[in-house]
Structure formats: C-alpha cells, structure tokens
Amino acid sequence: MSDEVPEGEQSPARPHRVIGTPLPVPSSVDVAERESDSAATGREKMPADPADPVSAKRAERIVAACFIVAFIAGIGFIAAYVGLEVGPLDAVLRSNLALGLSLSVALTALGLGSLLWVRRVMPNVETAEQRHPMRSPSKDREAFQEYFAEATETSQFVKRPLLRRTLMLATLPLAAIPIVVLRDLGPLPGTSLRYTVWKRGTRAVVYGTNRPLTPAEFNTPGSMITVIPEGYEDDQDALAKAGVILIKFAPGELHIPTNYNGGTLVSTMNWTVDNIVAYSKICTHVGCPVALYEQTTHHILCPCHQSTFDAANGANVIFGPAARALPQLPLTLNSQGQLVAASDFTQPVGPSFWERG
Numbered sequence: 001m002s003d004e005v006p007e008g009e010q011s012p013a014r015p016h017r018v019i020g021t022p023l024p025v026p027s028s029v030d031v032a033e034r035e036s037d038s039a040a041t042g043r044e045k046m047p048a049d050p051a052d053p054v055s056a057k058r059a060e061r062i063v064a065a066c067f068i069v070a071f072i073a074g075i076g077f078i079a080a081y082v083g084l085e086v087g088p089l090d091a092v093l094r095s096n097l098a099l100g101l102s103l104s105v106a107l108t109a110l111g112l113g114s115l116l117w118v119r120r121v122m123p124n125v126e127t128a129e130q131r132h133p134m135r136s137p138s139k140d141r142e143a144f145q146e147y148f149a150e151a152t153e154t155s156q157f158v159k160r161p162l163l164r165r166t167l168m169l170a171t172l173p174l175a176a177i178p179i180v181v182l183r184d185l186g187p188l189p190g191t192s193l194r195y196t197v198w199k200r201g202t203r204a205v206v207y208g209t210n211r212p213l214t215p216a217e218f219n220t221p222g223s224m225i226t227v228i229p230e231g232y233e234d235d236q237d238a239l240a241k242a243g244v245i246l247i248k249f250a251p252g253e254l255h256i257p258t259n260y261n262g263g264t265l266v267s268t269m270n271w272t273v274d275n276i277v278a279y280s281k282i283c284t285h286v287g288c289p290v291a292l293y294e295q296t297t298h299h300i301l302c303p304c305h306q307s308t309f310d311a312a313n314g315a316n317v318i319f320g321p322a323a324r325a326l327p328q329l330p331l332t333l334n335s336q337g338q339l340v341a342a343s344d345f346t347q348p349v350g351p352s353f354w355e356r357g
C-alpha cells in the first residue's frame, strides 16, 4: 500500500512561524469559515481593531513610554545594587532608598503600561465563554486554538511591534534581577572570618559615647562595659565581629586566664591591665551578643540559649551549648595611659564551626 498522496490533494505546507511574528492575514474563506463557526458556537466574534485607531495610536505611544521608563528603572535598580556602597549605616539607607525607588518605578510603569494597553489600545469588548465539565470535545479544542489566534490579533501584540518590543525590553531587567541578586551569596569569606579589625595600638572606645578609656575611669570592681575599636563606630560589618566586653575585677579575684595562642594553650595574665580583662562579646555558640554579667559569680550569660562563661577563669564555658571559651583580646596601655589592643584576637571569634573549616 502506497503512502503517496494523490496529486492535487496535498495540504499546503504550513509556514514556519516564530513567536512574536505576525500571523498570516486570514483569507476571506477563513473569515467566512470563522464566522460560520461563531454562529454555530453562539460566541460573538471579537473585533480585531479598536473602534478609534487614532486614539489607540496615541495610547500606544504612552504605553511604549511606560515600558521604556520601566526598562530604565530596572537598569537603575541593577546599577544601584552593583554600584552603591553598603558599609556604613547611612550608605545602607541610601542603597535601600535607591533600590526601593527604582524597583517601585519599574513595576509601576510596567503595570501602568499594561493597564493602558488593555484599556486604550485593545478594542473595548466583553466576551463570555461557556464552560464544560472535564475534557473539551475536539471541536471545542480546535475552536479554542482559533479563538487564541483571534485574541492574539485583538490584543495588538502581533500588529504593533513597538509595543511588543518595548514590553520585552521592559521585562528584561526585571527578569535579570533574580540572577543579579545571587551576588549576595558571595564572595566566599576566605580567611576573613578568622580576623577582626583590632590590631596593635587600636584604642578601645566606649560603645555609644565613642570616648577612649583609662583604667582610672573604669575602676569599680564588678563593672562591665562594652567597647569597640576606634575608627569603626559606624562600620556594622566590622562591629559584627569586633564587639568586646571589659570586666574589672578586684585584686585577687581574677584567676590566671588561659587562651589559645597559635594553637597552644598559654597563660594570658599579661593580656590584662590593672585587673581589667577583655573578652569577645560574640557568643561562641551561634553568635548572639553576650551582654548579661553577674557580679558576684563573675558569670557572663548569653541570653539566646543560656550558655554561661566564667569571666574569672578565661571565660571558660560552665553551662550551655557553647563549645569553647570567649576569645580574649590582649590589652595594653598607650602613651596616654588609655586602654588599647596589644594585637587582634589570637583565635576566631564567634561560632566555633569556623575552627573546623
């Protein structure tokens, strides 16, 4: 049996069509067929063009302008995200303002353009479609395909390349935003988590007032104060690791603290000044600030999961989930008699999983 189709009965080859290119103009036969089908299904045929082409043309330009604004604002969002500094607090505020504004303008312009397109460019027509349970009969499915082609025509998406292209242009940066913000996953921290901004000679200034401190000004046994490195008062990234608590002991209360220096457990009494000892304020469990100090027991308490550290004994853990002591910051005095760091911490501050990396 031959598969050959008799001459004259071959169906015409369908033209290859790429999405976004105009549909072929329906022949008069097609139109007649569609009209008879419309009559059979009882569905009113949708008009292909708006009633007022002049007004639609004017609206088309406005819609295109909206899409261009959306495109520019979307690019502005990416530029602000990549270009604006986010270190100090006021820079973070500026960055948030720029990101929020640009994204709002992009989405508003895109929404406004779409709204105007539907209301002013498309023909003003209401349609109703009968719904049938479960799978539609093949005839209805074919009718839907035809209806879809009609709707494409009616929406003007195919006929108005300016609108089509500016809409695509407007959505490009918005589509790129989820990819661009992947940048927040990096870069890898490298060895930066092992160090803080403390270095030899950095003055300890009181958190809040930012004034340097002498042992004479901090001479009440049992008192505790939070200090930060001078010069980093507004640097939230640096302060996330560099917060330090100073605790003043009465003579004889402070036992010889020990700490790891270069992997070796050493006595660190010479890291103290006038019975003042400095510990990292970042809990070694998961990094909450340890801010509660009990004078009579010398216990430092982390409010998150109740890890408790013995301040008189090198801030060793005596209770709770923390796995290691609070790192001690070596203290000394500068030429003006003010408290300064003798070096950075000799081990990483914060959660101890860093030690396993």
Ligand code: FES
Residues within 6 Å of the ligand: 283, 284, 285, 286, 287, 288, 302, 303, 304, 305, 306, 307, 320, 321, 322
């Ligand atoms: S963060 Fe301090 S105990 Fe969990």
